[in-house]
Amino acid sequence: MLTLFIALFAFVCVALIFFVLLQVPKQAGLSASMASGGSLLGGRGVEGGLIRITSVVGGFFMLLALLISILSR
Numbered sequence: 001m002l003t004l005f006i007a008l009f010a011f012v013c014v015a016l017i018f019f020v021l022l023q024v025p026k027q028a029g030l031s032a033s034m035a036s037g038g039s040l041l042g043g044r045g046v047e048g049g050l051i052r053i054t055s056v057v058g059g060f061f062m063l064l065a066l067l068i069s070i071l072s073r
Contacts, residue, residue, distance in 0.1 A: 002071050009064045016061055019054040023047070 024047060 005064060005068050009068060012057060012060050012064055016057045019057055023050050
């Protein structure tokens with residue numbers, strides 16, 4: 001069972017790296033996005049979908065890391 005979670009964890013790691021690299025960087029930086037009053041996690045179209053997918057994959061990453069930690073004891 002632990003090997004299954006570790007294999008799934010490796011797949012989720014690769015997927016998380018892939019989706020983070022697909023995102024378009026904000027050229028203005030963090031200070032400009034805070035000053036504009038816009039949402040940091042907001043987005044439209046494909047960019048909003050990539051943010052949502054990255055968030056879900058990141059959640060799976062954290063959940064699997066916790067499960068592997070509990071099962072390896």
